[in-house]
Amino acid sequence: MVSPDRPILIAGGGVAGLTAALTLAAEGFPVRLFEAAQEFGEVGAGLQLSPNATHILRRLGVLEHLLPHAVAPTGVVLRDATTLRQLTEIPLTESAARYGAPYLVAHRAAIQQALLAAVKAQPAIIIEKDAQVLSAEFGTDDVTLTLSRDGSTTTIKGAFLVGADGVWSSLRRFVQQDQPVDSVFSGMTAWRTTIDRGTAEALGLSSLIRFDKVSTFLDPKAHLVAYPISAGKALNLVAITRGTAGTKDWSQTDGQAALTAFLSRLGAPLQHLSTLTTWTRWPLYSAPAGLKWTARRLVLTGDAAHAMLPFAAQGAAMAIEDAAVLASLLGQHRTDLERALPLYEAERRPRIDRLLARGKLNRMAWHAAGPIAFGRDMVLRLKGPQSLARDLDWLYGWKEPREQR
Known part of the structure; x- marks a missing residue:
């Protein structure tokens, strides 16, 4: 009882x-x-x-x-x-x-x-x-x-x-x-970062990534999801790529080769995302x-x-x-x-x-x-x-x- x-x-x-x-x-x-x-x-x-x-x-x-x-x-x-x-x-x-x-x-x-x-x-x-x-x-x-x-x-x-x-x-x-x-490690990694609205506009992203929608960009080896957070003052970015297992830690920053390769394949102006230094690696487990x-x-x-x-x-x-x-x-x-x-x-x-x-x-x-x-x-x-x-x-x-x- x-x-x-x-x-x-x-x-x-x-x-x-x-x-x-x-x-x-x-x-x-x-x-x-x-x-x-x-x-x-x-x-x-x-x-x-x-x-x-x-x-x-x-x-x-x-x-x-x-x-x-x-x-x-x-x-x-x-x-x-x-x-x-x-x-x-x-x-x-x-x-x-x-x-x-x-x-x-x-x-x-x-x-x-x-x-x-x-x-x-x-x-x-x-x-x-x-x-x-x-x-x-x-x-x-x-x-x-x-x-x-x-x-x-x-x-x-x-x-x-x-x-x-x-x-x-x-x-x-x-x-x-x-x-x-x-x-169980999935063989995939989520790369996450956030940018403020001003940075998104400076990178020329606002023509593709709207602050009132969820935007998903599809690629044979990866995909990118972007959507607004913080009452529309910031943009959440998640890139899912192939990757390797990591420690039980959500703030790893190493091993960015797969992310860099994916971002380089994106159409302009999304390639500018590769200039961001705040990406963190989240190995995906189920x-x-x-x-x-x-x-x-x-x-x-x-x-x-x-x-x-x-x-x-x-x-x-x-x-x-x-x-x-x-x-x-x-x-x-x-x-x-x-x-x-x-x-x-x-x-x-x-x-x-x-x-x-x-x-x-x-x-x-x-x-x-x-x-x-x-x-x-x-x-x-x-x-x-x-x-x-x-x-x-x-x-x-x-x-x-x-x-x-």
Whole structure:
């Protein structure tokens, strides 16, 4: 039984963990969240949040804090990276009316700060920073965590544990007979940087990269995504190239040969992006196939469960969906929390599998060459913008279980 002295425990203070804390508190559960870092600070740059996620954030009181710092793009433009020819544009202007919530792009830090602002308004949530989970013991009706905190070791008891500790999750081992479970390197690297609006205009980018759209440039070996953040004051740039594995660090700057080669193939004026010195390397990892997400009184959410490549721009959205589904099921089975575990995995896995398949399709299409690229371009022309938008109804039109009760 969950109680203030036996709350639900959450390991991880990123998007997955903070959203889980909010959804669980909304169901009436007391929550204690442990973040390993000394201070909250989302690494990276921008995130895309589609309506399947933003309708949840609106209910949780997050959207009101985020909107002043976000942009609602009017469309997603696909172009050939070399010729710069526009292949199609998927409209987003009707997203709010069509799906009941907006499509937003924003800086990761703004999203985290909006989540934290909503958390602070919830007295049921206690957050502890600089608290690293060392081990966990699962009893018949409780969980005991051993934590490294403030230079010492301590134990905390709770009713249930949510593992939201990211792509390199240490808690995965508890769903795999206590054996370490590593993420799988994809063979690709994300190069990320941000530039302010003035720099973008000075480089001559404004004719190609609009500050009211998501722009994607496709190449057989790589692709570039650009979209506005910080209320349109800056531009987020992400180049996906082939690459090598790296350390568990999001701020590497070495090994730029693949990035330089890609940027040199871009049509002018995009080649000017090679003059930027702020690119950082993010080797892309995904969760291993077939990983269980639940065991005993533990459930994995977000990247800890199903870290995926960014070809569908849904990593954060899936973590937010996970939180909503988990809280709803635990709320329905609050006297027997373990009953919710197989239900959670049964509900979430088909959607995640469908999204992973969509990501593989996008990867093949975006990095296509020769006849495959010709066929891709023909399909995009024949389907047209409105049909391409309808193809995403299953994804963007998803509603949390709470709305279906």
